Structures are given as C-alpha cells and as structure tokens.
Amino acid sequence: MRRLAVPGALVAAIVLIALAAPLLDLPDPVRQDVARRLSGPGPGSPLGRDEFGRDVLSRLIWGARASLTVAFASAGIACALGTLLGLLGGWFRGLGELLALRSMDIVLCFPPILLALLVVTLLGPGTATLILVLSILFLPGFVRVTYAEVLSARSHDYVEAVRALGAGPLRILLVTVLPNVAGPILVQLSLAVAAAVVLESGLSFLGLGVVPPEPSWGLMIRGARATMAQAPLLLLWPCAALTVTILAMNLLCDALRDWVDPRTAAAVRLRAIDRVLPGLLPPPRSDAVLKVEGLTVEIDTPAGVIRPVEDVSLAVGPGETVAIVGESGSGKSLTAAAVMGLLPPAARVAAGAAWFDGVDLLRLHETALRQLRGNAIAMVFQDPMSSLNPVHRTGDQVAEAILAHRPITAAAARREAVALFRRVGIADPERRSRAFPHEMSGGMRQRVMIAIAIANKPRLLIADEPTTALDVTVQAQILDLLADLRRETGMAVVFITHNLGLVAEIADRVVVMYAGQVVEQGDTASVFARPLHPYTRALLAAVPEGEAKPEAIPGTVPPPHALPPGCRFAPRCPHAAPACAAGVAPLAPQEGRHVRCVRLDVMRGETASA
Numbered sequence: 001m002r003r004l005a006v007p008g009a010l011v012a013a014i015v016l017i018a019l020a021a022p023l024l025d026l027p028d029p030v031r032q033d034v035a036r037r038l039s040g041p042g043p044g045s046p047l048g049r050d051e052f053g054r055d056v057l058s059r060l061i062w063g064a065r066a067s068l069t070v071a072f073a074s075a076g077i078a079c080a081l082g083t084l085l086g087l088l089g090g091w092f093r094g095l096g097e098l099l100a101l102r103s104m105d106i107v108l109c110f111p112p113i114l115l116a117l118l119v120v121t122l123l124g125p126g127t128a129t130l131i132l133v134l135s136i137l138f139l140p141g142f143v144r145v146t147y148a149e150v151l152s153a154r155s156h157d158y159v160e161a162v163r164a165l166g167a168g169p170l171r172i173l174l175v176t177v178l179p180n181v182a183g184p185i186l187v188q189l190s191l192a193v194a195a196a197v198v199l200e201s202g203l204s205f206l207g208l209g210v211v212p213p214e215p216s217w218g219l220m221i222r223g224a225r226a227t228m229a230q231a232p233l234l235l236l237w238p239c240a241a242l243t244v245t246i247l248a249m250n251l252l253c254d255a256l257r258d259w260v261d262p263r264t265a266a267a268v269r270l271r272a273i274d275r276v277l278p279g280l281l282p283p284p285r286s287d288a289v290l291k292v293e294g295l296t297v298e299i300d301t302p303a304g305v306i307r308p309v310e311d312v313s314l315a316v317g318p319g320e321t322v323a324i325v326g327e328s329g330s331g332k333s334l335t336a337a338a339v340m341g342l343l344p345p346a347a348r349v350a351a352g353a354a355w356f357d358g359v360d361l362l363r364l365h366e367t368a369l370r371q372l373r374g375n376a377i378a379m380v381f382q383d384p385m386s387s388l389n390p391v392h393r394t395g396d397q398v399a400e401a402i403l404a405h406r407p408i409t410a411a412a413a414r415r416e417a418v419a420l421f422r423r424v425g426i427a428d429p430e431r432r433s434r435a436f437p438h439e440m441s442g443g444m445r446q447r448v449m450i451a452i453a454i455a456n457k458p459r460l461l462i463a464d465e466p467t468t469a470l471d472v473t474v475q476a477q478i479l480d481l482l483a484d485l486r487r488e489t490g491m492a493v494v495f496i497t498h499n500l501g502l503v504a505e506i507a508d509r510v511v512v513m514y515a516g517q518v519v520e521q522g523d524t525a526s527v528f529a530r531p532l533h534p535y536t537r538a539l540l541a542a543v544p545e546g547e548a549k550p551e552a553i554p555g556t557v558p559p560p561h562a563l564p565p566g567c568r569f570a571p572r573c574p575h576a577a578p579a580c581a582a583g584v585a586p587l588a589p590q591e592g593r594h595v596r597c598v599r600l601d602v603m604r605g606e607t608a609s610a
C-alpha cells in the first residue's frame with residue numbers, strides 16, 4: 001500500500017489542479033493580447049505568453065482538463081470493454097471468442113490515422129470524437145491481453161478448485177480469474193493512458209482532435225512549434241506536463257499491479273533488499289557450504305495464504321550429507337525449491353536467508369542464480385523420465401549441461417559426457433550416450449541425471465527423493481554411487497527422502513520436518529540411537545526391521561491451511577498433553593542437537609529409561 005502513496009498523490013495532484021482550474025484566479029486561457037505576444041515569463045504571467053498573447057500557465061492548467069479527460073476516458077472505456085470481452089471470450093470460448101477476437105482483428109486492420117480521419121469526417125472534430133477514436137484504437141490491446149491471461153488462468157488448479165466448490169461462472173470470473181489477470185491489464189492501462197495523452201497532442205496537432213481556441217496540451221505543442229526559434233520555452237511547458245503525467249501514471253499502474261498481485265510485490269521487495277543487504281547484513285561466519293536460516297515460504301491459495309514451510313534452519317558442511325526427512329506434505333521439496341529459486345509461481349519466500357559462498361541465494365537475482373544452478377549447485381529430481389528431454393539423446397543432454405557453463409568445444413563436451421557415463425556406472429557408455437531416454441531403464445536414466453548433476457563438479461548437490469521410483473537393488477547402487485562421488489569430489493549433499501531407512505545409510509546429519517517445521521535435527525547416529533521428538537520416534541518405529549512389525553503412524557500430516565493450534569504433531573502424538581495445544585515450542589538446543597517439543601523433559605526421561 002505504501003508503494004501506492006507517492007504515485008497516487010502525484011496523479012491526484014495533477015487531476016486536482018486540472019479540476020480546480022475554474023476556482024483558481026487564472027487569466028482567461030483564450031483571451032488574446034497581441035501586444036504581448038511571445039513575451040517571456042514576467043509579473044502576471046509566470047510562464048510567459050504564446051503567439052496570440054494568451055497566458056501560458058492558464059492554458060497549461062485548462063489544457064490539462066481536455067488532455068486528461070481524453071486520456072482517462074478513452075483508456076478507461078477501452079479497459080472496461082476490452083477486459084469484459086477478453087474475459088467472456090477466454091472463458092466461454094466458442095462464439096464469444098470468435099466475435100471478440102475477429103472484431104478486434106478488423107479494428108487492427110485500420111491504420112490509426114485513417115480510422116481517426118474516418119470518424120472525424122463522420123462526426124466532426126472535438127473532444128468526444130477523440131475519445132471515441134482512441135477507445136476504438138485501444139480496445140484490441142485490452143481484449144487480447146485479457147483473453148491470453150484468462151486462457152492461461154483457466155488451466156490452473158486454483159480455478160479448478162473453485163469450480164469443484166460449485167461456484168458459478170460469473171463469480172469465478174470476477175472473484176477468482178479477474179484478480180489473477182489484473183496485473184497485465186493494469187500495465188496495459190498505464191500504456192493506454194500514456195499513449196492517449198501523446199495521441200491527443202498528435203491528433204490535435206493535425207487538426208483532428210480538440211478544436212481551437214479551446215486549450216489542450218496537443219494544441220499548445222502545435223502552436224509552439226511554429227514559433228520555436230523565437231520562444232523555445234513555449235514548447236517546454238506542455239512537453240514537461242506530458243512527461244510528468246505519463247511518468248506518474250506509469251508509476252501508479254505499476255504500484256497498482258504490485259498491490260493486486262502480491263507475487264510481483266514480493267519479488268520487487270526481495271530485489272530491493274538485495275541491492276541494500278550486502279552492506280547491511282553480512283553473511284554469517286560459517287564453514288557451511290549451505291546455511292539456511294529461518295526460511296518461510298508462503299503460497300496464495302483460494303483458501304487464503306498458507307505457510308507450508310515455516311522458520312526452517314539447517315546447515316550443510318563441505319563433504320557432508322544432510323538428510324531432510326518427513327512424510328509427504330512436510331515441506332521438504334518446497335524447502336529445496338526455495339533454495340534453488342525454483343518455487344512454483346504462486347509461492348514466495350516470505351522470510352529467511354540461504355547462504356552459499358557468502359551470498360544469500362534467496363535474494364540473488366535470477367541471472368546470478370542461473371549461473372550457480374547446474375554449476376556450483378546441482379539438483380537431482382525424483383522422476384528422471386520427466387526431467388530428461390524425451391527428444392534429445394542422453395549424451396547430448398549431458399554435453400549441453402557442460403556447455404551451458406564452460407567454454408569448451410561441442411566435441412570435447414561430448415567426450416566428457418561419455419566419461420561421465422562411464423563414471424556413473426553406465427555400461428557401454430559410447431553407445432548408451434547416443435540413446436534416447438525412453439531407450440533406457442529407470443536406474444540408467446537416474447544415472448544420466450546424476451551425470452548431468454555432477455558434470456560441472458558442484459559444491460552442493462540437492463537430491464530430492466532420487467531413488468523413490470527405483471527398485472531396491474538399483475536404489476542401493478544409486479546410493480553407493482552418490483556416496484562414492486561425495487568422497488571423490490568433497491561435494492556437500494542435501495538428500496530429501498521420506499525413508500528413514502536410507503538416512504541411516506548415507507546421512508551424517510538428519511533434519512526431521514513435520515507440517516512445514518523442523519521438529520528435530522542433529523547427528524544421524526545420535527538421533528537414531530536416542531530420538532527425542534515423538535515424531536522422529538514414530539518415523540523410526542515405522543521402518544520395517546527384522547521380524548518386528550513396523551508401527552504405522554495414525555492419522556495424516558495436516559494440510560497447511562488446517563494446522564492445529566500449538567504443536568502440529570499433537571493430534572497424532574501418543575505423548576500429547578494439554579500444554580501441547582497451548583503454544584509452539586521453540587527449536588531448542590538439546591544434547592548436541594535441536595528439538596521442538598513442549599514435553600521434552602518427559603521424552604528425555606522416557607528415552608533414558610528405555
């Protein structure tokens with residue numbers, strides 16, 4: 001809202017001055033005084049007099065009324081009508097779409113000047129004619145922008161979700177779709193207002209707009225052009241008024257767009273902080289390759305803003321493997337996506353930092369982040385089939401990853417790709433590098449993904465459930481491969497999984513997440529030997545081991561929009577007490593690790609006596 005204040009005040013001031021013209025003690029803007037023609041600024045006429053001796057300040061303020069009326073009225077009419085046609089065409093498709101788009105194509109066929117001449121010939125020049133001409137000219141822009149945005153919005157899950165709730169088309173269009181497409185429409189509006197002010201001056205200049213002697217900024221420019229050599233200042237005043245008005249309108253529409261679309265506002269805020277932060281908040285002193293502090297992610301949903309990741313902190317040292325574990329919906333993947341700058345469009349980082357090599361990844365500009373991704377930081381996803389491009393040979397995809405970050409020849413990159421295939425244990429690498437993804441098994445595709453990830457010797461590898469889609473034998477081979485690579489290259493690994501059995505095999509430290517929060521984190525051996533949080537215990541008890549029957553955890557992870565009060569695990573916890581619902585415990589240091597549990601004393605006692 002604060003961003004709206006300055007441009008809003010500026011536009012309001014310009015409009016108010018124009019509206020207040022009759023109340024101000026200004027000389028008559030059309031009264032001529034030939035004896036004082038082209039006289040410079042002086043007493044009684046602070047901006048001088050024009051070629052007919054008329055007061056320039058008075059004409060500038062009275063002229064604003066004509067120019068702004070034309071600009072706001074034409075842009076407003078085109079915006080309202082165009083948005084309506086675009087919404088209806090994009091939503092109902094069929095005949096509505098045909099009529100909306102084809103009629104706009106016809107308008108676009110007319111050159112603007114020809115259209116203006118046609119309407120002026122039919123209706124005669126004047127302010128109303130000018131508004132009509134400009135509204136018609138701006139209409140196609142609004143229809144097309146809205147139509148395209150609606151087509152994209154209607155395929156989103158949040159629109160489907162409102163449909164599933166039984167909402168009618170009008171309500172969906174006005175309450176769900178319109179706010180989501182308002183950003184581009186507002187940008188189009190600012191462009192239309194700016195263009196209208198310029199076109200008004202241009203068309204009035206050609207005699208097709210406001211009729212003299214009525215003042216307008218366009219007519220003032222037209223008059224000043226003829227006497228430019230004798231009185232250059234006469235050209236300056238209307239041009240300055242035009243520039244300030246257009247700038248103020250652009251700023252206002254940008255601020256309005258950010259106001260209606262919190263995603264862009266968050267991005268702007270983060271970029272602004274990015275420029276200021278390096279001096280204000282130095283990176284924390286740490287040996288960690290990655291240090292995440294207080295990460296909170298918010299997502300806009302039809303049910304309101306949710307926080308699927310809240311206040312998550314973790315650190316990964318060089319050569320260390322840290323596992324993030326938790327059931328589905330704990331926020332593991334969103335945590336990784338936030339660090340990589342790959343959050344889905346509706347999600348944003350609301351707080352926190354992720355330090356990597358002294359820079360905060362969460363505030364890094366997209367270009368700088370792109371330099372790091374696939375280079376110093378790499379990622380391996382769960383499903384290699386959807387991560388690999390189906391129409392490119394796998395060897396070429398590995399070579400592409402190398403070429404994206406290193407200035408070597410394509411032939412050298414292909415040779416390196418074959419070597420990488422060999423390194424990740426793909427038999428007959430020369431031949432296999434020419435295979436397409438669908439010609440490989442799941443395990444082999446995952447090896448290709450790992451080859452891509454390590455192609456540029458990353459310092460940090462984030463692996464998001466990399467073995468979930470694989471059978472147990474291949475899973476073990478992939479884990480061995482990752483462990484070997486870590487030993488060889490010294491890269492740090494963040495391993496995301498919901499399988500605690502794997503964590504014991506590969507992780508030095510473990511971070512247990514539940515419903516968006518870290519509930520316990522510490523050295524894997526000690527967490528496994530003496531779990532302090534009831535959720536960690538429940539997860540461990542659910543791991544099948546020997547003859548013992550695994551114990552399923554009752555219930556499910558609460559969705560982010562329906563979190564229970566206090567401790568989020570309390571409704572499923574066998575140790576829950578009334579105090580658990582009263583408030584969320586902080587993540588407290590405990591026995592060399594961190595645990596978030598109100599009943600820690602009881603848990604410690606139980607674990608000791610077990």
Ligand SMILES: Nc1ncnc2c1ncn2[C@@H]1O[C@H](COP(=O)(O)OP(=O)(O)OP(=O)(O)O)[C@@H](O)[C@H]1O
Nearest residue numbers: 299308327328329330331332333334335344559560
């Ligand atoms: N784009 C989105 N819009 C709305 N909610 C989302 C979105 N992405 C994730 N969520 C919600 O955020 C929560 C955390 O999701 P996340 O994918 O991080 O969980 P996870 O622990 O990685 O689960 P999994 O093991 O199934 O991948 C879930 O409740 C999920 O429904």
